[in-house]
Amino acid sequence: MTAILWPLVAVYLVVVVGIGVWSARRRVRTYEDMTVAGRGVGPFLIGCSVAATWINGVSLITLTGFGKSFGLSAYWHMGAVGIGTLWVGIYLVPRMWKLRVITTPQILERFFGPTHRLVGLVVAMLRDFAATAGTIGATALVASTTLGISIFEALVLTYFVTVLYVTLGGMWAVLVTDTIQFFIILLGTGLLLVVSIQGAGGLGGVVEKVDDPTLFSATGDFGALEIMGWFSVAFFLAIGYQTLAQRAFAARSREAARRGFIYGGILAVLWYIAPALLGVTGIALFGKEMEADQVFLNLTNEMGGPVLGSIIFVSIMSANMSTLSSTISTMGSNVTVDIYQRFIDPDAESGRMLWISRISILLTSVLACVTYYYIPYLMELFLAGGRIVGGSLAPVLIAVMLFPSMRRKGRTVLASLTISGAAVILCQILSPRELKAGTSFFVWGFVDPVLVGVFISLVVLVVGSRWEGRE
Amino acid sequence: MDHTGHGEHSFKDLAQLDQNEPSWESALIGFVVIFLTVGLFFLFWVGLFRLSSS
Numbered sequence: 001m002t003a004i005l006w007p008l009v010a011v012y013l014v015v016v017v018g019i020g021v022w023s024a025r026r027r028v029r030t031y032e033d034m035t036v037a038g039r040g041v042g043p044f045l046i047g048c049s050v051a052a053t054w055i056n057g058v059s060l061i062t063l064t065g066f067g068k069s070f071g072l073s074a075y076w077h078m079g080a081v082g083i084g085t086l087w088v089g090i091y092l093v094p095r096m097w098k099l100r101v102i103t104t105p106q107i108l109e110r111f112f113g114p115t116h117r118l119v120g121l122v123v124a125m126l127r128d129f130a131a132t133a134g135t136i137g138a139t140a141l142v143a144s145t146t147l148g149i150s151i152f153e154a155l156v157l158t159y160f161v162t163v164l165y166v167t168l169g170g171m172w173a174v175l176v177t178d179t180i181q182f183f184i185i186l187l188g189t190g191l192l193l194v195v196s197i198q199g200a201g202g203l204g205g206v207v208e209k210v211d212d213p214t215l216f217s218a219t220g221d222f223g224a225l226e227i228m229g230w231f232s233v234a235f236f237l238a239i240g241y242q243t244l245a246q247r248a249f250a251a252r253s254r255e256a257a258r259r260g261f262i263y264g265g266i267l268a269v270l271w272y273i274a275p276a277l278l279g280v281t282g283i284a285l286f287g288k289e290m291e292a293d294q295v296f297l298n299l300t301n302e303m304g305g306p307v308l309g310s311i312i313f314v315s316i317m318s319a320n321m322s323t324l325s326s327t328i329s330t331m332g333s334n335v336t337v338d339i340y341q342r343f344i345d346p347d348a349e350s351g352r353m354l355w356i357s358r359i360s361i362l363l364t365s366v367l368a369c370v371t372y373y374y375i376p377y378l379m380e381l382f383l384a385g386g387r388i389v390g391g392s393l394a395p396v397l398i399a400v401m402l403f404p405s406m407r408r409k410g411r412t413v414l415a416s417l418t419i420s421g422a423a424v425i426l427c428q429i430l431s432p433r434e435l436k437a438g439t440s441f442f443v444w445g446f447v448d449p450v451l452v453g454v455f456i457s458l459v460v461l462v463v464g465s466r467w468e469g470r471e
Numbered sequence: 472m473d474h475t476g477h478g479e480h481s482f483k484d485l486a487q488l489d490q491n492e493p494s495w496e497s498a499l500i501g502f503v504v505i506f507l508t509v510g511l512f513f514l515f516w517v518g519l520f521r522l523s524s525s
Contacts, residue, residue, distance in 0.1 A: 072517055083509050090505075091498040095488050111485070203523035216520045218513060269509055273516065402495040407485065 005147065005310040012184075012314050013161050016177045016321070023169025023176065031353035034170030035102050035333040036250040041175055046247050046260025049178035049326075051267035053243060054081055055185055056323035057316040058138050060275060064299075065292030067279015071215030073227055075276040080231040082269030084238025089261020092239070092401045093248045097257040102249055102337045103330070104242035104397070111400055112410040114342070119417050121338045123393050124242045125331060126385020131243075132327040132365070133372040139320035146313050155369070158317060162324045163365045166332070167358050171250055174325045181318035182267075188308075188315025189274045193281075196303045200284040209284035216280070233390060233450045240394035243330040328368070332361030384428040384449075391453015392420040399461050405469075412464030416457045424453040 028034055059078060066074035101107055104124050109117035136159055143154035165173045200206045207216060214220055219227050238244070247264075251257035275296075282295035290298065300312045336357040341348060348356065396413055399406045406413065427449035493501070 072520070075513060079509065079513070083505055086505050087498075087502055090501055091493060095492055098488055203520060207520050207523060216517060218517045269512075402498055404489055 004306055005313060008310050008314050009147070009157070009317070012318070013157065015180065016165050016173075017161060019176050019180075020165025020168035020173045023165075023172035027172040028168075028170055028354070030350045031336060031357045032102070033172065034354055034357045035329075035336065036246065037171040037175060039100075039250060040252045041247075041250045041256065041260075042252060043256045043259035043263060045175045045179055046251055046256065047263025047267060048182040049175045049247055049322075050085060050244060050261060050264025051271065052178040052182040052185065052319070052322040053247075053326045054078075054085070054264075054268050055182075055271060055319050056135055056138070057142055057320040058135065059272075060189065060316055060319060061138075061142075061293060061296045063272070063275035064278045064282065064296035065294075067276035068282050068290070068292045068295045069279070070222070071212075071217070071220045071280060072276050073218060073220030073222070074279060075272055076227045076234075077230045078234060078275075079269060079272040080234035081238040082265050082267075082272060083231075084235040084265075085244065085261055085268055086265030087235075088239055088244075089248075089258055089265055092397065093245075093257050093261050094254050095401050096245060097248050097251060097254045100249075102246070103333050104245050104393070105334070105338050107397070107400070108413075109342075111407045112413060116410065116414055116417070117338065117342070119414065119421075120393060121334060123385060123388045123417070123421060124240075125334050127241070127389040128243060128327045128331050128334075129364075129368055129371070130386050132324060132331065132368040135320050135324050135327070136369055136372050139317065139324065142313075142316055142320070158321060159324065159365075159369060162321045163328060163362065166325050166329050166365075167361050170357065170361075171246070171329060174329050175247070175250065177325060178322045181322040184311075184318040185315045185322075186271070188312040189271070189278075191308050192299060192304060192312055193274055193278060195308065196278060196281045196285065196299050199303050200281050206281050206284040210280060212283075215283070229448060229451065232454070233448050236390035236394040236450055236454055237386065239397060240389035240392075242389075243326045246326075246330050246333065328361055328365045331364040331368075332357055335360035335364060384425050387428055387449045388421045388424045388453065390450040391424040392417050392457060395420070395454055395457035395461065406461070406465060409465045409468045412461060412468050415464055416460040419460055420453040420457040423456045424449045427452045 027038070030038070032038055063074060063078055066077055096107065099107055099110055101110065103121075105117045105120035108120040136155070139158045140151050140154040143149070143158050144151045147154065147157075149157075165177060169176075197203060197206060200209060210216075248257040248261060251260060278299060279292075279295055282290065282299055285302070286295070286298060300309050304312055336353065340356050340360070341353065345352075396416055399416075400413065427446070431446055431449060
């Protein structure tokens with residue numbers, strides 16, 4: 001496979017770096033060009049980029065494993081983010097776009113004040129830091145095993161190149177490369193799906209060989225309650241995901257933002273069928289004994305052949321790099337706008353801000369890489385950050401965007417953010433392993449921390465706004 | 472836009488924020504409609520397997 005793989009990888013890396021250089025020379029003049037592509041992007045780029053941001057190598061490998069373990073119902077685990085994206089696109093994005101902000105924490109200051117912004121910043125950055133550090137590891141591991149190179153060399157090939165094109169071309173480079181990456185992912189997974197199902201004797205052959213009706217039912221072994229739990233967790237995570245919201249801020253108009261999110265949501269709703277189906281097809285081809293995490297890689301090796309195998313490897317690399325580029329770009333924006341411009345030098349001129357945003361991207365990227373390798377136990381904290389976004393930031397965003405009266409209830413909103421955030425952290429610490437891994441939402445009396453956070457947020461927002469309204 | 476998010480735009484913008492945008496009631500109905508549509512699509516897709524094996 002290596003003979004054809006290396007040239008493909010080389011072409012891909014040259015193209016993405018080329019886009020970074022092109023964006024830097026032709027598109028990036030100010031820090032707004034860097035962070036939100038000068039607010040000049042159309043719905044097509046936004047839609048493809050939204051879908052590519054959701055799909056990463058972890059979703060390909062892990063969700064195919066879920067498909068093998070839980071059957072077609074594994075779809076709800078991530079298909080829900082497609083529904084969340086569609087809903088956010090239609091009901092929250094148009095209002096968010098009108099605020100003309102660059103980051104999500106800025107929204108909180110627009111309505112309330114700097115304290116709200118700082119709390120929102122910590123939560124949002126924890127999530128992006130977790131996503132970055134987690135994806136760095138997954139990307140390097142896949143590249144190192146497939147290409148037969150060391151982890152360090154794999155890091156240079158994937159992470160260094162990603163950081164390079166984001167630092168050069170900012171959001172423009174992210175959006176254009178995301179779009180290319182989305183089509184590579186679509187080609188890779190689509191072809192693998194077709195050859196795998198054909199290899200198992202068509203859809204009928206898959207059903208016959210698997211011979212387990214629960215794997216083909218809409219709710220699987222777990223039943224509707226568990227499926228709804230998965231759904232709710234993914235839905236709220238989608239709403240609070242600031243990397244996604246930043247694509248809306250980059251849109252050239254309110255309508256472009258709305259349509260971009262609708263396209264991206266539909267693409268995600270449809271694409272997430274692929275891993276669940278690949279998982280079930282894996283059972284038909286290799287039997288039930290195979291380790292869940294091995295199914296995707298085995299399908300690639302056994303069914304793909306040299307050419308398709310190489311395309312699929314490049315598609316896994318693309319999926320990871322598109323997620324990485326998005327999260328490091330957003331973290332760079334947070335440091336530039338929410339920290340440097342807000343608290344250090346509010347009057348910095350545009351040229352200086354442009355360089356500050358490039359340095360911020362570099363610094364946060366290096367920090368994420370170092371954290372992953374030298375202090376991996378901090379990952380637990382960052383993963384909790386991902387859940388705080390779903391359990392604490394998402395309900396607040398829904399409240400302030402859809403309920404105008406909430407925009408005058410600053411203390412209630414701050415209480416909701418902090419109390420539900422603390423509850424999510426506590427639950428994350430106490431949770432059994434199955435909940436931490438996200439393979440279950442209800443174990444031994446524990447409910448997923450995101451749902452605990454959403455419930456507490458709801459109570460605090462309702463009770464607090466009534467109490468604050470009486471004063 | 473100024474860096475604090477307040478200033479020249481603040482309340483004028485906020486008043487315009489909800490103009491021509493759907494209310495929370497529409498957003499709730501919209502959620503149910505989107506959820507049911509995707510749910511039906513998923514059921515249809517799962518149903519394909521039953522048909523293909525019979």
